[in-house]
Amino acid sequence: MIDQLYRKAVLTVSGQKQIESLVRSRGWSVAQRFVAGESAQTAIAAVGELAADGILSNLDLLGEFVASPEKANEFAGQVLHLLDAARAEGIKPYVSVKLSSIGQGQTVDGQDLGLTNARRIIGKAKEYGGFVCLDMEDHPRVDQTLEQFRVLVGEFGAQHVGTVLQSYLYRAEADRASLDDLRPNLRIVKGAYLEPESVAMPVKADVDANYRKLVYAHLKAGNYVNVATHDETIIADVQHFVLAHGISKDAFEFQMLYGIRRDLQKELAAQGYRVRAYIPYGRDWYAYFSRRIAERPANVMFVLRGMLKG
Numbered sequence: 001m002i003d004q005l006y007r008k009a010v011l012t013v014s015g016q017k018q019i020e021s022l023v024r025s026r027g028w029s030v031a032q033r034f035v036a037g038e039s040a041q042t043a044i045a046a047v048g049e050l051a052a053d054g055i056l057s058n059l060d061l062l063g064e065f066v067a068s069p070e071k072a073n074e075f076a077g078q079v080l081h082l083l084d085a086a087r088a089e090g091i092k093p094y095v096s097v098k099l100s101s102i103g104q105g106q107t108v109d110g111q112d113l114g115l116t117n118a119r120r121i122i123g124k125a126k127e128y129g130g131f132v133c134l135d136m137e138d139h140p141r142v143d144q145t146l147e148q149f150r151v152l153v154g155e156f157g158a159q160h161v162g163t164v165l166q167s168y169l170y171r172a173e174a175d176r177a178s179l180d181d182l183r184p185n186l187r188i189v190k191g192a193y194l195e196p197e198s199v200a201m202p203v204k205a206d207v208d209a210n211y212r213k214l215v216y217a218h219l220k221a222g223n224y225v226n227v228a229t230h231d232e233t234i235i236a237d238v239q240h241f242v243l244a245h246g247i248s249k250d251a252f253e254f255q256m257l258y259g260i261r262r263d264l265q266k267e268l269a270a271q272g273y274r275v276r277a278y279i280p281y282g283r284d285w286y287a288y289f290s291r292r293i294a295e296r297p298a299n300v301m302f303v304l305r306g307m308l309k310g
């Protein structure tokens, strides 16, 4: 409950314009702990560093809730550029995209622009032998994201597009089961947004229990699972579960965020698990950064100290 109150307080305060402009102007040096620079080149350099430790990458150009079709198309163009830049470096591109950043909810020529741009991005990723994960955002977007995911898997195949389920949502298990026929590649996360109790579990222990349930159910169904968490207890439980059920290490991977628990990422990779780091980059880092601060009380002190140092 305290975790929930803390998270709510940080996300509410960070939503205030004065706080945003203060952190934007003084917080970049601190944000760099979680964000791999501002350009595709700096993010691609991070891919190389992680690869040296046996860690795979998932590139994410930061940005969300784009208000105009022009901005959405511009953003999609930058993601296409990222795919080209990765390929030029000999990297099979694995990227994450928020549909709200490429026009979801805006209709152009009778089509949802998010879907149109997702087709452009996944089409190119597929051509390059890559993969696109549709990040999950706040709860009003879940229905449309899952509907669009279904359409995109039909067009490009589950080996080129995946999506995310959040264990804090009451609906998550029903959503997981409803997607089973697609044999989907799903990333399971706890959930990072400020959500009302009517849709999201307020007690952390329930979110954690539901997390395990979702991972185990998806593995048992024979589908590929991205176990995206830094929670060591859950990671250990998943290791026991796969051993007990004779599930191979190729049937899932662990995923963590850039700048968080690199030690654990390296350790798991050294043990022969597939491990992938989510590498965010770009100028629009504020919302992503606020969610990372909201996840851990110690991070607020880290930010304040960093900003005071200047």
Ligand SMILES: Cc1cc2nc3c(=O)[nH]c(=O)nc-3n(C[C@H](O)[C@H](O)[C@H](O)COP(=O)(O)OP(=O)(O)OC[C@H]3O[C@@H](n4cnc5c(N)ncnc54)[C@H](O)[C@@H]3O)c2cc1C
Residues within 6 Å of the ligand: 134, 135, 136, 137, 164, 166, 187, 189, 190, 191, 192, 193, 228, 229, 230, 231, 232, 255, 256, 257, 260, 261, 277, 278, 291, 292, 293, 295, 296, 299
């Ligand atoms: C690869 C990946 C992709 C994600 N994609 C999405 C998405 O599409 N949609 C979405 O809603 N959420 C997403 N998330 C965020 C997720 O929902 C959680 O908010 C986040 O992962 C923290 O939860 P946790 O599972 O690590 O567990 P927690 O119980 O929150 O944390 C467990 C432990 O991890 C460490 N830790 C966790 N967070 C931090 C932090 N910020 N700084 C330092 N240490 C930390 C601490 O040691 C903590 O005790 C993603 C997370 C990952 C790893």
